[in-house]
Amino acid sequence: MPTLADVGKAAGVSRGTVSNVFNRPELVRPELRERVEAAARALGFGGPDPKGRLLRDGKFNAIGFMPPGAYAISEVMRSPYGRELVLGVSLACDEAGTTLSLVNGTDNTRFASIRDALVDGFILGHSADIGLIISVQRRRLPFVILESDAGPDINSIKIDGRSGAIAAVRHLTGLGHRHFAILSVRRSPGPPIVHMPGQATRPLLAGFPLDDERLDGFKQGLAEANLSIDDVPIIETIPGEPSAGAVVFDRAPEATAILTMSDWQAITMLDEAVRRGVDVPGHVSVVGFDGTAESARTTPPMTTVAQDVIGKGRLAARMVLDNEAPRQVVLPVELVVRASTAAPRAKTR
Amino acid sequence: MPTLADVGKAAGVSRGTVSNVFNRPELVRPELRERVEAAARALGFGGPDPKGRLLRDGKFNAIGFMPPGAYAISEVMRSPYGRELVLGVSLACDEAGTTLSLVNGTDNTRFASIRDALVDGFILGHSADIGLIISVQRRRLPFVILESDAGPDINSIKIDGRSGAIAAVRHLTGLGHRHFAILSVRRSPGPPIVHMPGQATRPLLAGFPLDDERLDGFKQGLAEANLSIDDVPIIETIPGEPSAGAVVFDRAPEATAILTMSDWQAITMLDEAVRRGVDVPGHVSVVGFDGTAESARTTPPMTTVAQDVIGKGRLAARMVLDNEAPRQVVLPVELVVRASTAAPRAKTR
DNA sequence: TAAAATTCTTGGAGCGCTCCAAAAAATGGT
DNA sequence: ACCATTTTTTGGAGCGCTCCAAGAATTTTA
Structure with a gap:
């Protein structure tokens, strides 16, 4: 690859002049400019290499988005929530004319990814991993962490998940529901985990603050109605697990109301209900979480704990871009409240 | 910001040793290593700056995605098609451990964006703009252009839009439809444009090969049934235009079948139908284009010309990454064929 | 026509790093 | 205690660019 210097030599001018031809052509006498351009063409020089400029100028003009947990960026793009979040971020990037880098990193390469990312700031998906935060801090880049409060010195944005969870339960108990099932998130690879009442392992501390908080909200909401979460089957599946709905219906047939951790999971339930001919909300009520655009278009339209996902993504990007206190x-x-929830079915068995 | 040299000076060692401490610690005697690390900590040095490494190594380890036309990345993320495309790209990026940079650029800054993008290759959304291609070629980066054949020397991936369009029309004429409306895409900002039969301006050459080809397919399919596209109202709206459905229903009330250019547009139609209490497919049939996941979950589930959007995105990324002939x-x-199409309504008026 | 003003062009400095061949230090064998 | 190995550390070279102060060339003015 030819460089500015090569072109300069070929055209009989200095590096600096060639640089000017490309960056501030008005500074160069037209005749000379043409000579330089000809030389550039002849050498197949395609303009100053951004690497060089970068080293000198120091700005990447990009912000990085790092998926939560150990998820890949494709997993983020698969979930309705993830897509809307990225949309929100991209909105702010559009306004700022910034590039949005979806940074990849498996469990092992994550730290290297952060170390090497060509970005001016980071948005970290929710994560229990303090190591990631430290990695970003090392680089002294502005960053914000989502759904995971990391103390007063660190930018964070989260929703009031507990209140949302409580509201969902109240809505259902208000309708008369007494038999629940919870479709929760498994944060490690593997098949669904089923926690039946009376069994030893209770999953109440999943290690992800986001999940913990919502589960805790469910617990509290149930307690308000004199119900114990310990009597509620909890199924944990990885996001997008296609069998999730089937497992819930199979293992918790007596549930009249199903609480989920995301619209995506609720959609899975709805899909499985269609497959089995189970009437929603006649036979079971289903509540989603997130209030993504998709939740409004399901059959039936879904009752869900809505947050402003797009706004959240946008705010996250703004916080990184603005780099304030x-x-x-x-x-x-x-x-x-939409049409996926109703009073429980008559108690026939 | 301290540099390797600063840390070296503070620790009484050379630049090179400090570099080794961070990149190949096993090469450095533990005791010395510790001294260097202490110095780094004391100075607040957060590891070697990626800019320097980049200049030396020359690989960005990222591919760039440039939205089609003059769209912003948020507009891509808004459309079902765009999201699935990005998902496909991200899948390949995950496999390759590459960062996916969603490159921004308004009409004026687009060239600069391409010039400066910190990427090893490009995926260009469909575009009529040869200038963009030239910009990328200048940088001698591998790239692929979507939905726009640019000749044998240029990587391109497109679907057989014409056949798809013809198949859609055949399906509908086969059901007995004789009255059509087409919801097409407006590629410039502005309100919907309505082309009624008999009017002067026919929109058959939109300038975007993708649109042209589909429109041409519609034309051909109609001709096969002895219908002329010139008798069909064509409404052009920018993607995501919320009033699109209303305009179509208002301006083409006699249409029994509505052809669209995307699932997104078809969803708009379906939404508007719900709003107006118009029965689909009883009163009108609606056909989408793209076959995104969303199309399967609409009410009613949508008949659509399906392509493998995810596969396309993935292939595009692979082509850029592999950089072959x-x-x-x-x-x-x-x-x-799903449930949004059926025989035309009885001809009551 | 010379001096002054203006317009162009130049090349040094510096951005921060990694590689590598060679020098220095440590270790081992006799 | 000395030489041969092996392990560590070093600093030059080079990645490609842009800025900028200063020098060179040209144009204007008197």
């Missing part, structure tokens, strides 16, 4: 933002949630 | 790939489409 760290703050911890807690966003409100709102239960959106 | 240029090829032009044409992907097949398949009409997926």
Whole structure:
């Protein structure tokens, strides 16, 4: 690859002049400019290499998005929530004219990814891993962490998941439901884990603050109605697990209401209900979480704990871009009641 | 920001040793290593700056995705098609451990964006703009252009849009439809444009090969049934235009079948039908284009010209990553018949 | 026509790093 | 205690660029 210097030599001018031809052509006498351009063409020089400029100028003009947990970026793009989050981030990037880098990294390469990412700041998906935070801090880049409060010195944005979870349960108990099942998230690879009442392992501390908090909200909401979460079957599946709905229906047939951790999971339930001819909400009520656009278009339209996902992504990007004093933002949630919830079925068995 | 040299000075060792401490610690005597690490900590040195490494090594380890036309990345993320495409790309990026840079650029800054993008290759959304191609070629980066054949020297991937369009029309004429409307894409900002039969401006050459080809397929399919596209109202709206459905229903009330250019547009139609209490497919049939996941979950489930969007994105990324001899790939489409199409309503008026 | 003003062009400095051949230090064998 | 090995550390070279102060060339003015 030819360089500025090569072109300069060929055209009989200095490096600096060639640079000017490409960056501030008005500074170069037209005749000379043409000579330089000809030389560049002849050498197949395609303009100054951004690497060089970068080293000198020091700005990447990009922000990095690092998926939560150990997820790959394709997994983020698969989930309705993830897509909307990225959309929100991209909105702010559009406004700022910034590139959005979806940074990859498996469990082992994650730290290297952060170390090497060509970005001016980071948005970290929710994560229990303090190591990631430290990695980013090392680089002294502005960053924000999602759904995981990491203390007053660190930018964070989270929703009030507990309140949302409580509202969902209240809505259902208010309708008269007494038999619940919870479709929760498994944060490690593997098949669904089923926690039946009375069994030893309770999954109440999943290690992801996001999950913990919602589960805790469910617990509290149930307690308000004199129900114990210990009597509720909890199924944990990895996001996108296609069998999730089947497992819930098979293992918790007596449940009249199903609480989930995301719209995606709720959609899975709805899909499985269609497959089995189970009537929603006649036979079971289903509640989603997140309030993504998809939740409004399911059959039936879904009752869900809505948050402003797009706004959250956008705010995250703005916080990174603006790089002001760290703050911890807690966003409100709102239960959106649609048609996937109703009074429980008559107790026939 | 301290540099390797600064740390070296503070620890009484050379630049090279400090570099080794961070990149190949096993090469450095533990005791010395510790001294260097202490110095780094004291100075607040967060590891070698990626800019320097980049200049030396020359690999960005990222591929760039440039939205089609003059769209912003948020617009891509808004459309079902765009999201699935990005998902496909991200799948290949995950496999390759590459970063996916969603490159921004308004009409004016687009060239600069390409010039400066910190990527090893490009995926260009479909575009009529030869200038973009030239910009990328200048940088001598591998790239692929989507839905726009640019000749044998240039990587391209497109679907067989014409066949898809023809299949859609055949399906509908086969059901007995004689009255059509087409919801097409407006590629410039602005309100919907309505082309009624008999009016002067026919929109058959939109300038985007993708649109042209589909429109041409519609034309051909109609001709096969002795219908002329000139008798068909064509409404052009920008993607995501919320009023699109309303305009179509208002301006083409006699249409029994509505052809669209994307699932997104078809979803808009379906939404508007719900709003107006128009029965689909009883009153009108609607056909989508793309076969995104969303199309299977609409109410009613949508008949659509399906392509493998994810596969396309993935292939595009692979072509860029592998950087082999240029090829032009044409992907097949398949009409997926679901419940949004049926025989036309009885001719009551 | 010379001096002054203006327009162009130049090349040094510096951005921060990694590689590598060679020098220095440590280790082992006799 | 000395030489041969092996392990560590070093610093030059080079990656490609842009900025900028200063020098060179040209144009204007008197």
